[in-house]
Amino acid sequence: MSAIEKLKSNFPQSIIAIGNSAGQDYVLIKSEDLKKIALFLKNELGFEFLMDLTCVDYKGYPGREEKHRFEMAYQFYSFNNKERVRLKVPVEESSPSVASLASLWLSADWYEREVYDMYGIHFSGHPDLRRILMYEEFQGHPLRKDYPLKGRQPRIPERK
């Protein structure tokens, strides 16, 4: 039984969709159940490694509702079963917030800070949610689709 099937039988209420993208199985889940499912993945299914965590801004993307503008993507790996699984979580534009996984996987700490810096997603329960790449004075979140492409914010006055 693959991890996806186990998730399906254990959390039928939380799963919005199951799919396959370029050979990688993924599960789209409800954002309020993220912590619960992540805990299950770690403790029951042996996914001890959170490889990556990132966000996609679907603003203006054809065929998507405006409401669920962002989507988080979590990529897990199990060393023992040599198996990968991807969790996807829709995030609403009006209150961009999901649960932090930093207490379960330490690698989530800096990844979440990066997503916060670039997309402005808040991670509730994160120990230290600060910008990680841009400087503190920076206004806005540069990888959002509505941030201007060349929106530079110089820290010191430029010469002529």
Add this chain to the structure above:
Amino acid sequence: MGLETAFGNSFFTSRIDSAINWARKYSFFQYPFVTACCGMEFMSVFASSYDIARFGAEFPRFSPRQADVLFVVGTVNEKLAPVLRRVYEQMAEPKWVVSFGVCATSGGFYDNYATVQGIDKIIPVDIYIPGCPPRPQAILDALTKLQEKVDKETVLKYKNRGENERN
């Protein structure tokens, strides 16, 4: 400066100029401000096949106060800009700046929210080296061009010069 500038632009200063410039151009102490991939080519110029020591500029100084030439090697982003400015301001006169690679020169292909579009938006630059990254020969070429430039300078240039006049 001292006695030599008191005489103004005369035979005396031109003799002094040629002696001082000769000494300066063959003994650059450089400050390598290396931020990105260009650094690899920059390092190769120090190795034996290109050997920047032949031009008397092999000596890196990791304190800006002891350096003559600031080599800005690689991408400079907005977060780093105040640091670069400060390093430049800490260098003692006379000082020169070489912008190494397209990133330092114009921002290169990083025309985005994070990258300074050329370090001349922050500090004055004497020599620009094109390339991504420039070949070691281009670096040696720039160094000889800088030597020619230094050769044309006069000690009078630094007479009574305020901190901000150069900027």
